[in-house]
Amino acid sequence: MKAIHKPQFVEDVATLRPTEVPTPQPKGDQYLVRVTHCSPQHADILHAKGKHQNNTKRGWCHPPFNLGYDFAGVVQSVPSLGSKSGSKKGDRVFGAGIGAFAEYVCVPEGAIRRIPEKLTSETAVAMSGQAVSYASVVHITKVQPGETVLVSGASGGLGSVCCMAAKAVGAKVIALAGDEEKAKHMRRDMNVDLVLVMKDDWIQKVMDFTKGVGAEVCLDNTGMVNDAIRCLAYFGRICILGFAARKGVMEEVKMNKLLLKSITVVGYRFGESGRRYPETLEEIWRGYLSMLETGKLQPLLYGKYEGLEDIGRALKDLEDRKVYGKIVVKVADLPAGSRLT
Ligand SMILES: NC(=O)c1ccc[n+]([C@@H]2O[C@H](COP(=O)([O-])OP(=O)(O)OC[C@H]3O[C@@H](n4cnc5c(N)ncnc54)[C@H](OP(=O)(O)O)[C@@H]3O)[C@@H](O)[C@H]2O)c1
Structure with a gap:
């Protein structure tokens, strides 16, 4: 072969x-x-x-x-x-x-x-690695309708599905992009409320969008906890999914910043959780596939x-x-x- x-x-x-x-x-x-x-x-x-x-x-x-x-x-x-x-x-x-x-x-x-009958093989393979994104929204941060969710690495495999899953549960989504060219495509093709390029005053723009309150949730695919703390609401939740932008160098976070805003930070490693909690894994797959079969999630x-x-x-x-x-x-x-x- x-x-x-x-x-x-x-x-x-x-x-x-x-x-x-x-x-x-x-x-x-x-x-x-x-x-x-x-x-x-x-x-x-x-x-x-x-x-x-x-x-x-x-x-x-x-x-x-x-x-x-x-x-x-x-x-x-x-x-x-x-x-x-x-x-x-x-x-x-x-x-x-x-x-x-x-x-x-x-x-x-x-x-x-x-592969469920309603899904093409192309859709199944495109979405096969992103049950983690669905789980981060529904099971880990438990996003509620009307909340604002900030997604880093939003153009990526995980990030794009984080955006879709958050929209599907009724949240407002702010998608973060690396450059203007990509942001243009994302504004056209992704059903999100705001696409921001991570430069200059993007944190202020998050605060403006949320009328000074800050986003309730950040789904972090790139490694930007310090930035997230600056534009999250009090009692905000951060879910760490990946470190695509860190080039192997991890962030250091001052604990008092978490305390001052009562922020919760949770890491989520999908593979390991699945091995330890197979019943939860099956529940996640049922929910994820159901969103796919009903068209609430569609591959980009x-x-x-x-x-x-x-x-x-x-x-x-x-x-x-x-x-x-x-x-x-x-x-x-x-x-x-x-x-x-
Ligand atoms: N927690 C888990 O269980 C789990 C499971 C699978 C993967 N992961 C991790 O999650 C992260 C995202 O995975 P993915 O499959 O979504 O990756 P991906 O498709 O490559 O997307 C990553 C996104 O991050 C942004 N980015 C910013 N700086 C970057 C850099 N220096 N190099 C590459 N991308 C950069 C890119 O968007 P812009 O160009 O617009 O900035 C890109 O679209 C990775 O770190 C991966 O290892 C975690």
Whole structure:
């Protein structure tokens, strides 16, 4: 099969091209999936360059390996030890597993979910990594109708869905962007109340929008707790989701600033919470998929990418911060005999 195979780490993700590698053979507890779509994310760039925390000898991704994580596809074979989820050959599924930038990937139970009939495979893969955004709104900060929610990294995969989920529960949303060019697209394509470029007097603009009160909630994807404190209301809530802008250097926060405004800061690591609280995880997926199936959440798709040959271009566009929303790369048509339910 063809795959973005990494015999060693690369400096420039734009140089990544598919090569011929052996088709993976599923172990007893694994599904074999024909990949039809994949959706590159920030972590894939780190994996390709050897800069991810999992790029150690003991981690998941050390050369040689096939790159990629989020995918949608069609089950080719079920685990020989049995399928607990009931997924069958021919089912459309989405999920995550190292090696997804390939024609085939092997994944264990729990790494895939069936795609609901109403969703296209493109939508499923574009939204597969953002249940965390939904959960940050509904389960962690418990956003209420009428509250103002500030979202950093709002153009990103997580951020764009934070905005949509907050709007879906009736909040007003202020989306933060890195530059004016991107902000222009976001004003056109994202259903938010205000898009601000993070420069000059943006904090004052948040205060003006909220009539001097400040936003009730900040969903922070970039690492901007100190800025958030300056434009949050008393008893405001900050949910830390990621540090996309920190370049590995963490913020320091003066505790008295939290006390003076009675601010709550909570970190949320989706994967770990899911492993520890599987019932809550299922509840989150039910709520998230229901919002997707009823059209309350819709993917914001960026550009057109087709074939594994386009993976290098997709990752480079991500790295250059051109992207708003999610990239989906179509890898193959649905194989004949695929089931829609
Ligand atoms: N908590 C969890 O469980 C969880 C799960 C998955 C991912 N994450 C983390 O959440 C963060 C966001 O992930 P994502 O998939 O949404 O990433 P993404 O699609 O790359 O979006 C990140 C956004 O941050 C902004 N940004 C600001 N400074 C940046 C910089 N120096 N480099 C890149 N982007 C920068 C960009 O918008 P502008 O260009 O407009 O500024 C970009 O759209 C990442 O740190 C990721 O590791 C957390």
